[in-house]
Amino acid sequence: MEKTKKTILVVDDTETNIDIMLELLSDKYDVVVALDGKSAFDAVGDNEVDLILLDIMMPDIDGYDVCRGLKADERSINIPIIFITALDDEKSIEKAYAAGGDDYVAKPFKPLELLARIDTQLKLKELINHLNYISSYDEMTGIYNRRKFFELGEKRFAQSTNELYAVMIDIDKFKNINDSYGHPTGDRVIKIVAKTVSEYLSHDAIFGRLGGEEFAILCNCPSPKSVSENIESIRAAVEALELLSDAGESIKLTISEGVAKRNSATKSLDDLLRVADVALYEAKGLGRNRVIF
Numbered sequence: 267m268e269k270t271k272k273t274i275l276v277v278d279d280t281e282t283n284i285d286i287m288l289e290l291l292s293d294k295y296d297v298v299v300a301l302d303g304k305s306a307f308d309a310v311g312d313n314e315v316d317l318i319l320l321d322i323m324m325p326d327i328d329g330y331d332v333c334r335g336l337k338a339d340e341r342s343i344n345i346p347i348i349f350i351t352a353l354d355d356e357k358s359i360e361k362a363y364a365a366g367g368d369d370y371v372a373k374p375f376k377p378l379e380l381l382a383r384i385d386t387q388l389k390l391k392e393l394i395n396h397l398n399y400i401s402s403y404d405e406m407t408g409i410y411n412r413r414k415f416f417e418l419g420e421k422r423f424a425q426s427t428n429e430l431y432a433v434m435i436d437i438d439k440f441k442n443i444n445d446s447y448g449h450p451t452g453d454r455v456i457k458i459v460a461k462t463v464s465e466y467l468s469h470d471a472i473f474g475r476l477g478g479e480e481f482a483i484l485c486n487c488p489s490p491k492s493v494s495e496n497i498e499s500i501r502a503a504v505e506a507l508e509l510l511s512d513a514g515e516s517i518k519l520t521i522s523e524g525v526a527k528r529n530s531a532t533k534s535l536d537d538l539l540r541v542a543d544v545a546l547y548e549a550k551g552l553g554r555n556r557v558i559f
């Protein structure tokens with residue numbers, strides 16, 4: 267079930283401060299408490315935290331270090347952090363923002379102002395999440411869009427050696443599908459192909475829609491044989507789909523795939539995709555509905 271209340275983590279070493287926060291926040295938010303820096307990291311790991319209220323002066327790890335640590339971690343980088351502290355000199359405020367803090371409230375604070383600042387940070391976070399989503403995913407299919415595919419692909423290329431494969435996929439004679447059954451059916455076919463391919467991929471494969479009815483996969487695999495088998499299974503699965511047009515006619519659907527394996531001549535992701543694209547082109551030339559490795 268989707269959770270209705272947002273979760274706020276309150277990090278403070280003084281119990282009275284915690285009690286004040288619980289009193290102020292508990293009606294509207296789920297509140298999680300940490301009494302020191304180490305527990306703050308644990309709490310972020312264990313809960314889906316939406317925002318953090320962070321004290322600065324604490325024994326062991328101070329608030330600045332907690333903030334730096336959380337903002338350096340991919341998993342917590344987008345959680346807004348509001349410092350809430352008795353320190354109200356300019357240097358401390360500057361240091362808090364330099365550590366990655368999103369806002370700063372000095373104690374004693376005005377309760378309604380704090381609630382408003384929390385609300386603002388939560389709205390900003392939602393907006394950022396939404397922007398991240400729409401800049402990364404293809405609206406029609408829900409898989410990575412071209413931009414995200416290349417962003418993740420470049421990273422993967424930099425990390426992987428020869429066990430990296432690229433697969434280019436293109437729907438065969440797709441223009442005919444549009445022409446015969448209409449554009450909305452064409453859209454439906456694109457979605458079904460994306461879903462079918464997804465079902466055959468391991469969780470760490472990078473799969474994106476590069477445009478129109480063209481897709482690409484990047485995957486690591488120790489054995490070329492298992493890659494070939496997997497890619498062939500995808501082709502066969504698409505061919506076996508039983509699709510009907512809106513008028514009830516059976517739609518014949520196939521794809522062609524070109525596969526490339528990284529080797530010493532592959533200097534970039536573009537090189538690898540180019541080789542896969544040449545293989546795809548060959549698959550088309552040989553009559554489509556096939557895999558060329």
Ligand code: GH3
Pocket residue numbers: 436437438439440441442444448449450451452453456477478479550554
């Ligand atoms: P081939 O087997 O050689 O790939 O033939 P093809 O007909 O698939 O050729 P091509 O790749 O040139 O055609 C792609 C067509 O896909 C052209 C374009 O009108 C259509 N198309 C591109 N994007 C979309 C989309 O989002 N939805 C629909 N329905 N059609 C699209």
Ligand code: MG
Pocket residue numbers: 278279280321322323324
């Ligand atoms: Mg303190």
Ligand code: MG
Pocket residue numbers: 436437478479480
């Ligand atoms: Mg095409």
Ligand code: MG
Pocket residue numbers: 436437438439440441479
């Ligand atoms: Mg095509």
